[in-house]
Amino acid sequence: MIGNAWFETVAEAQRRARRRLPKPVYAALLAGSERGQTYDDNTAAFAALGFAPHVADLPAKRDLATTVMGQQISLPVLISPTGVQAVHPDGEVAVARAAAARGTVMGLSSFAAKPVEDVVAANPQTFYQMYWMGSREFMLWQMERARAAGVKGLIVTLDWSFSHGRDWGSPWIPERMDFKAMAKLAPQGLARPRWLLEFARTRQLPDLTVPNLAEPGRPIPTFFGAYGEWMQTPPPSWRDVRWLREQWGGPFMLKGICRLDDARRAVDAGVTAISVSNHGGNNLDGTPATIRLLPAIAGAVGDQVEVLLDGGIRRGGDVVKALALGARAVMIGRAYLWGLAANGQAGVENVLDILRSGTDSALLGLGLASVQDLRPGDVVIPPGFTRELGADVRA
Numbered sequence: 001m002i003g004n005a006w007f008e009t010v011a012e013a014q015r016r017a018r019r020r021l022p023k024p025v026y027a028a029l030l031a032g033s034e035r036g037q038t039y040d041d042n043t044a045a046f047a048a049l050g051f052a053p054h055v056a057d058l059p060a061k062r063d064l065a066t067t068v069m070g071q072q073i074s075l076p077v078l079i080s081p082t083g084v085q086a087v088h089p090d091g092e093v094a095v096a097r098a099a100a101a102r103g104t105v106m107g108l109s110s111f112a113a114k115p116v117e118d119v120v121a122a123n124p125q126t127f128y129q130m131y132w133m134g135s136r137e138f139m140l141w142q143m144e145r146a147r148a149a150g151v152k153g154l155i156v157t158l159d160w161s162f163s164h165g166r167d168w169g170s171p172w173i174p175e176r177m178d179f180k181a182m183a184k185l186a187p188q189g190l191a192r193p194r195w196l197l198e199f200a201r202t203r204q205l206p207d208l209t210v211p212n213l214a215e216p217g218r219p220i221p222t223f224f225g226a227y228g229e230w231m232q233t234p235p236p237s238w239r240d241v242r243w244l245r246e247q248w249g250g251p252f253m254l255k256g257i258c259r260l261d262d263a264r265r266a267v268d269a270g271v272t273a274i275s276v277s278n279h280g281g282n283n284l285d286g287t288p289a290t291i292r293l294l295p296a297i298a299g300a301v302g303d304q305v306e307v308l309l310d311g312g313i314r315r316g317g318d319v320v321k322a323l324a325l326g327a328r329a330v331m332i333g334r335a336y337l338w339g340l341a342a343n344g345q346a347g348v349e350n351v352l353d354i355l356r357s358g359t360d361s362a363l364l365g366l367g368l369a370s371v372q373d374l375r376p377g378d379v380v381i382p383p384g385f386t387r388e389l390g391a392d393v394r395a
């Protein structure tokens with residue numbers, strides 16, 4: 001790459017991703033739904049929180065390590081699962097390598113473009129993410145394949161309501177990368193020669209298939225083929241969630257919790273962890289920012305399950321705010337996707353380094369020696385900031 005590939009903030013990684021990726025690929029990463037209210041609030045809410053720093057008696061060294069679902073990690077930041085698609089030829093394997101190099105967990109989406117076996121080989125600390133999709137036999141098969149590959153935990157994501165409209169327009173993504181699709185995308189691809197060159201070097205076309213959803217003896221489905229099957233699957237009940245949890249047996253995270261009543265039901269279903277998540281503002285628009293929902297949920301179930309948060313994390317200060325308000329760790333989505341687009345594996349490592357040093361600086365300023373010492377009083381919370389959803393409904 002020409003010039004200095006290193007970037008100093010996630011905002012700069014985003015700018016580089018925008019410049020480097022063909023328009024539809026960048027738009028697919030940005031995603032968001034409807035008017036983007038939730039997408040915006042996820043980051044605006046972090047900006048509304050403040051700090052009150054000390055100047056003396058500060059700890060010379062800070063400890064950022066923690067554990068999530070039995071995995072020791074060197075910083076309280078995990079890779080959230082995303083269907084990466086055509087960002088980079090190495091895709092999820094590059095992300096997994098970066099996470100391993102920086103001592104953290106890789107979350108692998110079932111809609112990923114790389115097989116779970118390759119990803120676990122790159123990072124043994126991998127959690128595999130599933131949706132409630134297809135028949136029970138198919139879900140069991142998928143789960144057993146991930147188990148056999150050696151994944152260390154299962155993430156089940158339930159917050160998806162198939163809303164496809166965006167006021168800023170959705171990108172055209174082909175069903176498969178054939179000649180017709182290439183011709184249609186050529187003008188946008190040619191406007192981004194560095195991205196094209198990277199694929200040309202590996203003699204690959206951007207892969208729009210989902211190998212982890214290939215049933216034995218059947219061809220690998222396309223992203224959209226699998227998506228169609230998911231849309232047609234009747235949504236799960238809490239009994240179904242309990243069934244899935246029992247079948248897996250090992251560490252199990254339910255991702256997408258926004259309400260107290262759902263958090264309690266997740267505890268009743270026997271989960272190990274929950275992630276307070278609104279799918280990064282890609283689900284039901286109008287859902288409040290996750291950081292607003294976290295304090296009530298952590299207060300209600302934080303002593304029974306591990307509580308994580310994802311949505312809107314762009315800097316180390318955001319990590320510290322989330323931990324102060326009750327999260328054990330956070331997961332990141334777009335931040336690492338932008339890093340991957342900007343500079344491959346090194347770009348993802350760059351993003352994790354930014355989050356690590358930002359977390360460390362915030363701890364230093366707050367006068368705390370460990371992420372374990374963070375408390376709500378470390379954060380300046382404006383009046384009316386938090387939201388309690390489902391507090392009045394008890395299962």
Ligand SMILES: Cc1cc2nc3c(=O)[nH]c(=O)nc-3n(C[C@H](O)[C@H](O)[C@H](O)COP(=O)(O)O)c2cc1C
Nearest residue numbers: 029080081082083109157279280311312332333334
């Ligand atoms: C392009 C894109 C694809 C995603 N795909 C998945 C997915 O396949 N499975 C999943 O559980 N979450 C998926 N997510 C949600 C992320 O795991 C995470 O919840 C979200 O990105 C966090 O918000 P942030 O991007 O502001 O960090 C996706 C998010 C984005 C932006």
